[in-house]
Amino acid sequence: MFENEFFVFDSFPRLKRLPPYALAVINQKKQEMRKRGFDVIDLGMGNPNVPAPEEVVRKVKEAVEDPKNHRYSVVQGLKKLREEIAKRYKLLWGVELDPESEVLVVNGTKMGFFQLMLAILSNGDAVVVPEPAYPLHLYAPMIAGADVRTFSMLNGHFFEGLEKVVKTTYPRPKAIVISFPNNPTSRCVELDFLKKVVDFCLSEGIWLIHDFAYADIVFDGYKAPSIFEVKDAKKIAIEFYSMSKGFSMAGFRVGFALGNPTLISALYKIKSWTEYGVFQPVQIAAIVALREAGDYPKKTAEIYRKRRDVVASYLKKIGWDFETPRGSMFIWAKIPEKFASMGSVKFSEFLLEKAEVAVAPGVAFGQSGEGYVRLALVENDQRIKQAMRNIKRLMESYG
Numbered sequence: 001m002f003e004n005e006f007f008v009f010d011s012f013p014r015l016k017r018l019p020p021y022a023l024a025v026i027n028q029k030k031q032e033m034r035k036r037g038f039d040v041i042d043l044g045m046g047n048p049n050v051p052a053p054e055e056v057v058r059k060v061k062e063a064v065e066d067p068k069n070h071r072y073s074v075v076q077g078l079k080k081l082r083e084e085i086a087k088r089y090k091l092l093w094g095v096e097l098d099p100e101s102e103v104l105v106v107n108g109t110k111m112g113f114f115q116l117m118l119a120i121l122s123n124g125d126a127v128v129v130p131e132p133a134y135p136l137h138l139y140a141p142m143i144a145g146a147d148v149r150t151f152s153m154l155n156g157h158f159f160e161g162l163e164k165v166v167k168t169t170y171p172r173p174k175a176i177v178i179s180f181p182n183n184p185t186s187r188c189v190e191l192d193f194l195k196k197v198v199d200f201c202l203s204e205g206i207w208l209i210h211d212f213a214y215a216d217i218v219f220d221g222y223k224a225p226s227i228f229e230v231k232d233a234k235k236i237a238i239e240f241y242s243m244s245k246g247f248s249m250a251g252f253r254v255g256f257a258l259g260n261p262t263l264i265s266a267l268y269k270i271k272s273w274t275e276y277g278v279f280q281p282v283q284i285a286a287i288v289a290l291r292e293a294g295d296y297p298k299k300t301a302e303i304y305r306k307r308r309d310v311v312a313s314y315l316k317k318i319g320w321d322f323e324t325p326r327g328s329m330f331i332w333a334k335i336p337e338k339f340a341s342m343g344s345v346k347f348s349e350f351l352l353e354k355a356e357v358a359v360a361p362g363v364a365f366g367q368s369g370e371g372y373v374r375l376a377l378v379e380n381d382q383r384i385k386q387a388m389r390n391i392k393r394l395m396e397s398y399g
């Protein structure tokens with residue numbers, strides 16, 4: 001509703017730089033169709049549909065009964081929670097983190113990332129973001145006043161693209177934002193890849209921000225590396241770890257910023273001016289999640305793995321061009337040749353109208369995402385199968 005009010009856009013310059021959320025077009029259409037009685041299957045928005053661990057639900061209920069948890073909490077997050085995430089990093093990635101100077105609890109990593117951009121950027125700064133990208137990675141720096149320089153990571157020449165854009169940007173970029181396993185492309189990388197990025201940032205003197213939201217959603221024996229497994233990464237890097245995906249606590253709004261103490265204290269400063277910490281019952285429940293349900297993310301990943309297999313087998317049958325992902329909750333597929341001229345928004349609308357399946361148009365993740373769609377594995381097995389049958393039927397009806 002508000003997006004249509006030109007008045008708002010004209011009066012508030014910061015908003016002028018923000019395009020309407022491309023996914024919103026599909027969402028609106030999806031809602032209209034649902035109102036008209038169509039049972040649209042939503043593989044559009046990446047909203048996890050796996051429940052949070054039982055222990056977490058029980059604990060949050062109990063904690064909310066206690067009036068001392070109704071007060072403002074602490075901006076940096078409860079000490080025990082910071083200690084628990086440090087233990088998880090030690091256990092899973094062999095990484096040492098000091099809970100006092102290298103860990104902050106954030107109100108979801110989306111907010112944490114946004115606050116970090118506000119803390120470290122200002123007008124005239126430049127940030128490098130490989131495309132396609134999670135939209136906030138492109139627009140949070142812009143909201144903070146910075147310019148965003150992109151390059152496509154779809155052509156298989158990541159480091160050439162990175163080097164070129166850094167060398168040709170003036171003033172020198174202040175930060176690089178990466179995220180693996182990646183949303184939307186589902187690309188996964190090995191430690192060597194992260195090492196190359198860290199070495200590049202160290203030699204160029206550029207901050208490195210790694211959004212590790214899909215750390216736990218990995219399949220087929222693949223283990224996603226943390227940036228801090230790379231020697232000296234802490235000198236320049238911060239990593240965001242989310243409780244939303246592996247622990248399926250998306251609505252709880254809790255995650256972590258970890259790593260370089262200078263970036264951590266910059267984020268702390270902006271946090272202390274803008275909030276009072278995550279609701280305490282949620283932090284207590286997150287402590288329980290990490291202590292008592294540390295293996296829950298493996299079960300979550302298995303659920304997504306099965307869904308991935310269903311989608312991948314159907315898409316193969318109908319000849320779509322995609323790579324079977326080893327991580328994330330997404331399948332990133334090329335629009336079939338026959339429909340390529342439609343572009344990703346029109347093709348997504350076409351799938352919505354004719355197959356009653358919502359997907360995300362690739363262009364929602366930056367210009368280089370044009371020509372692709374993203375399918376999020378966020379419906380149950382039966383509905384995912386139904387979605388795939390619908391798409392298969394539609395494709396077959398066009399030969």
Ligand SMILES: Cc1ncc(COP(=O)(O)O)c(C=O)c1O
Nearest residue numbers: 108109110134183213242244255
């Ligand atoms: C790459 C990426 N980062 C961050 C988020 C948001 O995570 P959180 O719920 O921790 O804010 C998402 C959610 O879709 C995401 O895809």
